[in-house]
Amino acid sequence: VEEHALDDFVFDEQYHTFQSFGYASDPARHNTGGEEHFVGDSKLFLENQGATVYRQTASQIKARKLLKRIREAGGDPSDVDGYLGPWAPLIEDEEKAAAMAKDQEDRKKKWAEEQRLKKAEEEEEKKKRSKQMNESSSDDEEDDDTGPSTAELDAAGTTAGEKRRKKNLPDCADETTTYDFKEEQDYQGRSYMHCPQEMRNNDENHRCFIPKSWVHTWNGHTKAVSAIRWFPGSGHILLSASLDCSLKIWNVNSHRKCLRTINGHLLGIRDITFNNSGSQFLSISYDRWIKLWDTETGKCISRFSSG
Secondary structure, eight states: OOOOOOOHHHHHHHHHHHHHHSEEEOTTSOOBTTBOOEEEOHHHHHHTTTOOSSSOOHHHHHHHHHTSOOBOOOOOTTOTTTOOGGGOOBOOOHHHHHHHHHHHHHHHHHHHHHHHHHHHHHHHHHHHHHHHHHHHHHHHHHHHHTSOOHHHHHHTTOOHHHHHHHHHSOOOOOOEEEESSSOSSOTTSOOTTSOOGGGOOOOTTOOOOOOOSOOOOOOOOSSOEEEEEEOTTTOOEEEEEETTSEEEEEEOSSSOOEEEEEEOOSSOEEEEEEOSSSSEEEEEETTSEEEEEETTTOOEEEEEEOO
16 A cells, blocks of 8 residues: 555545545546546546535535425425425425425515514604604693693692692502412312311410521512511411502412412502401501401401591
């Protein structure tokens, strides 16, 4: 075997060219007088103009892409019997494959054009909305400028401070309640007000301990929690009040999820408290309303305001 100065890249290039095209450069003979020596199929060498797997002309690359085997159309997914999807057979006919590739390219161009038009419409709509908002804000400023002056309000017997206080005093909010599970009662007709046997306090001389480990975290409020209260006597449910204007009743002994969500205040809730039996509780809010609630149904029983 004769030894020749040939680096790894050139060797791999000629090896893969011979495996793919059937010819390769002859390392034993140097090119003399512009003549290129090769071994293998001379016809393919002349057709490909001596191209290798790493050095191909643009026309060859395009031709290879057109000859790439593609699959037939998958069909309509709603057609259960006729849908082929990714299991569609390969197209063996070169002309049909080229036509299919051209059709796919046309669809891609059409989709890109549709996306461009859609984006342009969204930008135009955004500009219109921005213009309308600017016009609306300018109209509001003009209306404010034409309002009654402080002297006119004083003449009517109402100072600007009193008018401002009346305007900032919120109205009473509508009360709504949502139970977070399908059934409010179990198969025996008991609601979450029923205390489980293991949670009942039969020992009057029970002792309290300092907490030593983290047990659970209840997540559900979107703002700070202002107060929590355990159910009197058993503590099998937990009542929480938050600055997000909502009240929540939580399960403690089993799944530890939210049982009921109550809304009825316009501003954050400051404090809550149960009655002795736990059947009702009070909530006091920064909207100057105190409301009495039924613990089991979540309905508002009565309302009180400081005026």
